[in-house]
Each structure stands twice: as C-alpha cells, then as structure tokens.
Amino acid sequence: MSVKVAIIGSGNIGTDLMIKILRRKDGPLVMAVMVGVDPQSDGLARARNLGVAVTSDGLEGLRRMDVYQEIGLVFDATSAGAHKAHAAILKADGKCAIDLTPAALGPYVVPSVNMADMKGVPNVNMVTCGGQATIPIVAALSRVAAVSYAEIVASIASRSAGPGTRANIDEFTETTSRAIESVGGARRGKAIIILNPAEPPLVMRDTVYCLVHSTDHDALRRSIHAMVAEVQSYVPGYRLKQDIQFEPIKAEELGSLAASLGFSNEVATKVTVFLEVEGAAHYLPAYAGNLDIMTAAALRAAQQLVMTREGIAA
Template sequence: MSGKLKAAIIGSGNIGTDLMIKIMRMSDHLEMGAMVGIDHNSDGLARAARLGVPVTHEGIDGLRKLPNYPDIRIVFDATSAKAHLHNDAVLRADGKKVIDLTPAAVGPFTIPVINGDANLDEPNVNMVTCGGQATIPIVHAVRRATDRVIWGEIVASISSKSAGPGTRANIDEFTETTSSAIRILGGAERSKAVIILNPAEPPLIMRDTVFTLSQGGSREAIERSILDMVAAVQKYVPGYRLKQKVQFEAIGDNAPVRIPGFGPASGLKTTVFLEVEGAAHYLPAYAGNLDIMTSAAMNTADRWAAQQLRKEAA
C-alpha cells in the first residue's frame, strides 16, 4: 500500500484551517487537494495558497471547477448545517466521500472510539459536535459498565474566541444533535446538552462536565471503564484528560430525582469533569473544541482512506 488520497475542505474558517494543517502535518493517508471558502479575504484561503494548496472563494461551485476536482476522493464540510444539505447532495452525486463537521446529521453519527469502523462504507458520516466528541465517549463508557443509563447530560464550555460565525449560527443544531447522539451513541435513555461560550480573559481551555444516572454495575467498574475510554481518546487527542477524579453519588428510592419524560428515578450518579487542550496547530491551545473535532474527523477519514488504498492495492 502506498500513496495518499486527495482531500478537499469546504469552509476556510477556524475548523477548516485547523483541519488543513493537521492533514498536511499528520495524516498517514490523505493529502490536501483543495481549500474552499466564500470570502476571498479569509485567512484560511490565504494560508492555504501560501502552502501551495489549490484554493477557490466560490464555494462548492468553485471546487467543481478546479482542474484537480476529479482526483479528489474525500471532502470535509466545515460550513454550516444548512449549507451542508446542498453540499452533500452535490458531492454525493459526484461520487465523493463526505465527512460532515456540521451539526446537519445527514449521515450516521461517528465518534472514533465508539464506532469508528462501523460507518466506513457510508457515503456521508457526521462527526456530531465538538461537545459530543468530548463527552459522549464518557456516557458510552458508563453504559458499557452498567445495566442501563437512564440520564445523560453534558455541559460544554468553550472560549468565545474559539467560536467562529459557523459555531454561533449553529447553537440550536449543536444542542439538538449532541443530545440525540448522547442517546444513539452514548446509550442513555434520556439526554440533555448545553453549550456555554465563555468570554473570560485570558481565554479558558475547553471544559466539559458529564452527568449520568445509571443502574447496575459497580463504582470500580464504571471508573475503570471511564479511565480506559480517556486513554483511547488520548491516542488521537493528546490534550484530552480528566480534570479531577470521577465522582459518585448514590440516589436512593427515598429521594429520587425526576427525569424529564421518565419520572422519578434512583441509581448511581456519576460526574466527570474533562479538559481538552488543543494541539495549537492553527489556533491557541485553549481551542480544544476545534482540536477534538478536527482530530476526530481526520482519524475517521484516515481509516476510510487506508481501507480504500488496501482495496486498490489488492
């Protein structure tokens, strides 16, 4: 097996630019084929041009006009949920593999440590959200160590400086998509997701809090499962870590909590505090929300590209 597959990125903002640099520095099976934006003055397009990457500021129509478009096999969409609906239809009609970094949720939810290989043959895979990539592995870790997870709730706090126009325009989609994925991938029966844009100066590193209410399983088994999951995520996001020891609280039948759509519930409450420090490939280290999203997307794309290269070499 040799060579690399050409990739294009639609969206020359923070996420797209960080992803481009990751691919150029770190990818085993991908190389940049194009950077696509809609603002010819964007830093992402200027940086791409300086690095020798073909660029266009005419969106997906401009991408399709590039001479090397037929050679591009995989396209990352880092625009918005609304724009992705159009982009996906065009790209799939052209036979391109699509990695969706928006909350559009057209394709199946994908988190590398949970189902990274399950959706490789899908034409479009969705990377959930930055908060989902950081927190849903923890919900999943609790679920695999217990009989059931009645409730899964996550709070993602990111620096407002690391939230670009695309992120701000997709807040509602963020909460809806993340909450849905907590159930589908995390295994919780009920769920809630909250995002906080923190304006603090100096900017704070991404922080995430995960709450679960589970039944069955021991505290020791749950903590061991969580620690194993953290180690798995660290393989592609080195700055991912527990902020403090896993916390537990027994919720007895004499004082149950009320779960929306479920009613009174008892069990074991698990609280996990996370911190995600970015690799600072493009933005400062506090932007861990970008780093975990782009790292997960590249990890998923690299797996697919490796599979394709193996098939073509056989």
C-alpha cells in the same frame, strides 16, 4: 493507499484541519484543495502559501477544477444549512463527505466509540465539539451498565466561538442530545453549551452527569479511564480534570422521573466526570480545545475510513 481530499470552509476549523493533514507526512490523506467563498480569508491565504490549490468560488468552484475527479473525500466545515446543499451534490458526484457541521444528515461518528460501524457510509457527521468530548464518557459507562440519563455541559471560550458556532447554537444542543442517546447509549440525553467570556480565555471544560444502573464503582472507573486513553490517542490535550465522582441514588429521590428513566427500587449511581480539552495549537490558540477536538476527530475518522478501503476510491 492514499486519498486526495478537499476542505470546504476556509475558517478556523477548516484551516486547522488543513494544517493537521499537512503535518501528517505519512498519509493516508493528501491535502489537495482548500475551498472558500472569501478571496481574502486567512485560510485561503495560508493554503496558497503552503502550496495547496485554492478556490474562492465555493463547491461549484471546486467542481470546475481538474483535480476534482481525483478527490475521494471532502470535509465540510461550513454551516448546517450549507452542508444540506453540499451533501446532495457530493453524493451525486460520488464523493465521501465528512460533515463537521451540526447538519447531521449522515450517521453520527465519534471515532473512539463507533467508527467500526461506518464502512462504506458516504456521509458521516462529526456531531459537535461537546459531543466529541463527552459522548465517549457516556459510551464508556454504557459498556458497563444501563445509563438512564446523561447530561453534558460544554463550556468554551467565547473567543473560540466563531460566527458558525454562534449561528448554530440550537443545532448544537439538538444534535448533541440525540447523539448522546444514539451513540453514547443513554436512554435520555441533554446538552448545554456555555460561551465563557473570561479573559484570558479558558480552555474547554466539559462536565458529564450520568444516572447509571450500577453500584460497581471500580468497573465504571476502569471503563472511563480506558476511554480517556483512547481519545487521547488522537486528542493529546484531552484529560480528566479531577477524580470521578460517584453518588448513590435511590428511586424515590428522582420522584416522578423514576419511572420514565427506568428506575424501580434499586440503588443506582450518579456519576460525574469533569473534563478539560486543551488544543494542540497547530493553527488555533491552545484554549480553543473545542475546535481542536473537532478537527482531530475528523482527521481520525477520515484516516480510518480510508484504511477500510470501503466507499472511497484511491
């Protein structure tokens, strides 16, 4: 089974995603149209050179194309504001949408965690780059024990943060924090993003801090390593940067926070996980792991949606 797809947004994320789809000769996705608003964009130029149909008239230009009737799935790699307008139109037209913006109109999707719950859902949201990198770790811990609090810090190269990322910083932190709770399973979540101006640019680094109601370090470690392997199946540059750290935490050390986080008298564990995400360099530099993990996760989500044969017409 194969499905024709379109990408709205001819910037870095959209162009990298297009190249990833084209590299997968065995399907199930068929790259049909690249959509932009700037006729001179590099993404549209590359699409033309690769034999992909293009339009620089946005979603309305796509809807005027004959091939639009054959498209079963649309990736939106524009902005949170733009997707809110696009989503209503795509839904009315019966198109499945995969949202790579922080708009979060549909349910959050992290392929290694909750893809099985998305059968037949018409609009799914890929959270954020920080979410795709760190929520699997929170979920891995949640599978072993209750996670009262999870805080993530995503550090990305300033060069890899385009205008879309910079314009959506607030949405990034809010969307990621909510997804840490709803997908990762933490009782409370917090997200921080850092644009690192270092030269030469550094690859994406993520730190995950969790307060976990367990002292079984071996079980926690096994679950994290299993999850890292699962993410690596679609993001090869995803890896643990150093050994997982475990620190005993007593309720009195949390002060007034203990009750709100569900701690009583037991000894729990602060788990710290350091991650690194190196990009595949299909279109973007290898240091842009933040963009690569978004496109790789979106590709995996689309493949799995198609394979379920639910909600998408062939």
